[in-house]
Amino acid sequence: MNVGLLTTGGTIASAPGPDGTVGVAVAGRDLHGLDDWPVPVTVREVALRHSFALSLAEVRDLVSTIRAEAAQYDGLVVTHGTDTLEETAYLLDLVTPADSVPVVLTGAQRHAGERDGDGPRNLADAVRIAASPAARGLGPLVVMDGRIHAARQAVKAHTLALDAFASFDGGPIGEVRRGSVRIWSSPVRPAGFDLAPVLPRVDVVTSYVGADGVQLAACREAGARGIVLEALGAGNPTPGLLAEVRRCLSAGLPVLVTSRCVSGPTAAIYGHGGGADLAASGALMAGSLPSSKARLLLSIALATDALPRLGDHLAA
Numbered sequence: 001m002n003v004g005l006l007t008t009g010g011t012i013a014s015a016p017g018p019d020g021t022v023g024v025a026v027a028g029r030d031l032h033g034l035d036d037w038p039v040p041v042t043v044r045e046v047a048l049r050h051s052f053a054l055s056l057a058e059v060r061d062l063v064s065t066i067r068a069e070a071a072q073y074d075g076l077v078v079t080h081g082t083d084t085l086e087e088t089a090y091l092l093d094l095v096t097p098a099d100s101v102p103v104v105l106t107g108a109q110r111h112a113g114e115r116d117g118d119g120p121r122n123l124a125d126a127v128r129i130a131a132s133p134a135a136r137g138l139g140p141l142v143v144m145d146g147r148i149h150a151a152r153q154a155v156k157a158h159t160l161a162l163d164a165f166a167s168f169d170g171g172p173i174g175e176v177r178r179g180s181v182r183i184w185s186s187p188v189r190p191a192g193f194d195l196a197p198v199l200p201r202v203d204v205v206t207s208y209v210g211a212d213g214v215q216l217a218a219c220r221e222a223g224a225r226g227i228v229l230e231a232l233g234a235g236n237p238t239p240g241l242l243a244e245v246r247r248c249l250s251a252g253l254p255v256l257v258t259s260r261c262v263s264g265p266t267a268a269i270y271g272h273g274g275g276a277d278l279a280a281s282g283a284l285m286a287g288s289l290p291s292s293k294a295r296l297l298l299s300i301a302l303a304t305d306a307l308p309r310l311g312d313h314l315a316a
């Protein structure tokens with residue numbers, strides 16, 4: 001059994017600097033779990049960055065590196081900043097075949113200089129999952145504070161809590177407790193996509209009372225190839241947003257409709273300027289997919305000429 005560890009930075013590899021702010025400072029080779037790692041681990045540092053600073057192109061390239069490295073091991077762990085870990089995990093899920101070895105992403109909410117940091121335990125848990133036969137065939141996974149999430153489902157739900165992640169549609173699919181890995185459900189994973197060399201620009205625009213849609217016009221001007229509208233309630237726009245979404249659709253931009261609500265699906269329920277009018281205009285309801293993930297789904301579908309397959313991922 002041979003497990004790889006790719007390190008990219010984040011709070012798990014951070015420490016306070018002279019000015020007291022926390023910066024990424026701990027090299028991958030110095031990231032250590034607890035002594036009871038069950039298998040030999042080969043460490044490779046691929047970045048030393050805060051995840052909030054990563055570009056979409058860098059996330060795409062990181063996913064390409066993870067796929068290439070995973071093939072060399074029986075399981076792979078990736079340490080990553082938690083702020084955008086959900087995007088890297090989701091994009092990886094979209095391009096990872098069912099028979100891939102386990103790839104487990106983790107991070108930390110407390111930096112490496114804190115005596116009661118959560119990084120070492122998260123790292124040890126991730127190694128145990130990556131080495132576990134129970135984790136095979138599930139697609140990429142996210143583990144934090146002992147809870148195992150399917151990559152498609154994982155969202156950062158708390159700014160500081162150690163159990164920072166939630167699964168937006170249900171709950172964790174397993175747990176690690178005192179080194180014992182338990183998986184109790186398998187994620188539904190529709191057929192994925194090729195990892196295109198470039199992911200086209202797709203912007204997310206949120207909604208609020210009286211939003212006039214000026215951001216949508218700016219996104220079109222900036223060259224967006226698609227739009228995710230984070231709408232009100234079950235997928236309802238303001239009058240200004242509806243008008244601008246229609247202009248985007250007329251300009252040939254596909255529009256996915258998510259919700260600013262914490263949970264629940266979007267649906268074409270309301271007329272008189274509501275979500276039913278969005279759908280009638282050609283926008284696609286994204287179900288319960290969060291905006292951060294809907295954006296990546298639309299981008300890779302555009303890049304691979306696979307828009308007709310969007311629905312498979314919205315119903316799953």
Ligand SMILES: NC(=O)C[C@H](N)C(=O)O
Pocket residue numbers: 009010011012049050051052080081082083084107108109110
């Ligand atoms: N907890 C974390 O890892 C947050 C950190 N700012 C990041 O790189 O995403």
